[in-house]
Amino acid sequence: xxxxxxxxxxxxxxxxxxxxxxxxxxxxxxxxxxxxxxxxxxxxxxxxxxxxxxxxxxxxxxxxxxxxxxxxxxxxxxxxxxxxxxxxxxxxxxxxxxxxxxxxxxxxxxxxxxxxxxxxxxxxxxxxxxxxxxxxxxxxxxxxxxxxxxxxxxxxxxxxxxxxxxxxxxxxxxxxxxxxxxxxxxxxxxxxxxxxxxxxxxxxxxxxxxxxxxxxxxxxxxxxxxxxxxxxxxxxxxxxxxxxxxxxxxxxxxxxxxxxxxxxxxxxxxxxxxxxxxx
Numbered sequence: 001x002x003x004x005x006x007x008x009x010x011x012x013x014x015x016x017x018x019x020x021x022x023x024x025x026x027x028x029x030x031x032x033x034x035x036x037x038x039x040x041x042x043x044x045x046x047x048x049x050x051x052x053x054x055x056x057x058x059x060x061x062x063x064x065x066x067x068x069x070x071x072x073x074x075x076x077x078x079x080x081x082x083x084x085x086x087x088x089x090x091x092x093x094x095x096x097x098x099x100x101x102x103x104x105x106x107x108x109x110x111x112x113x114x115x116x117x118x119x120x121x122x123x124x125x126x127x128x129x130x131x132x133x134x135x136x137x138x139x140x141x142x143x144x145x146x147x148x149x150x151x152x153x154x155x156x157x158x159x160x161x162x163x164x165x166x167x168x169x170x171x172x173x174x175x176x177x178x179x180x181x182x183x184x185x186x187x188x189x190x191x192x193x194x195x196x197x198x199x200x201x202x203x204x205x206x207x208x209x210x211x212x213x214x215x216x217x218x219x220x221x222x223x224x225x226x227x228x229x230x231x232x233x234x235x236x237x238x239x240x241x242x243x244x245x246x247x248x249x250x251x252x253x254x255x256x257x258x259x260x261x262x263x264x265x266x267x268x269x270x271x272x273x274x275x276x277x278x279x
Contacts, residue, residue: 008038032072054126086116088140166205219245223269246277
């Protein structure tokens with residue numbers, strides 16, 4: 001990629017039940033009025049995109065692209081952050097993450113996982129039909145409760161976790177390969193893919209799958225004190241997408257990286273508006 005286009009905006013943080021945030025056309029006009037050229041669209045809300053219909057109908061996708069274009073923007077990518085999260089959930093988080101799935105799947109982790117896998121696969125085909133080349137998701141997490149090495153993890157536990165994560169994601173990555181679309185994992189705390197080392201470990205388990213790529217977001221790195229510039233040196237060949245965000249990390253005598261279970265505003269590491277942080 002030699003030319004940057006945009007800017008675009010990720011709609012998920014702004015979607016709501018009231019106008020203009022409750023449907024894709026109104027929100028496209030809102031984004032265009034603010035000067036944005038593109039929108040990153042989460043699946044999961046039919047008022048924005050019916051992902052099943054988009055996966056089966058090129059005509060539906062052509063119409064959707066046309067309606068969005070009439071509003072002054074274009075769809076840049078689809079997102080399955082919530083669905084990707086549900087591909088791999090540790091039982092400790094079942095109750096918390098059930099809210100990301102339809103109510104009929106609550107208290108049924110196996111059915112929830114099957115649904116999530118299907119949704120991400122549909123998003124791959126829908127992306128192809130929309131003429132997109134990249135997609136963003138979360139990896140989910142089977143090992144996050146084991147992130148800190150105390151109590152000591154049983155030997156081989158982390159190996160088993162990444163093997164299982166790869167087993168779940170490989171068929172999805174193959175679906176993205178069939179669709180000609182890159183699957184970009186947002187490297188993010190709370191996910192098994194939360195830094196370069198974990199991405200490398202996953203990549204090895206999926207045999208360097210060509211569609212296993214990265215969404216680069218430096219804000220998530222400064223909060224864990226990872227060198228966000230050196231990350232690019234290591235993984236630039238796998239970075240296919242990025243989020244423009246800012247953050248700061250100001251440790252003190254009371255709290256550091258872990259934050260002391262405080263709310264975001266009180267944590268030493270917190271997100272900031274662009275230009276107000278340390279990135």
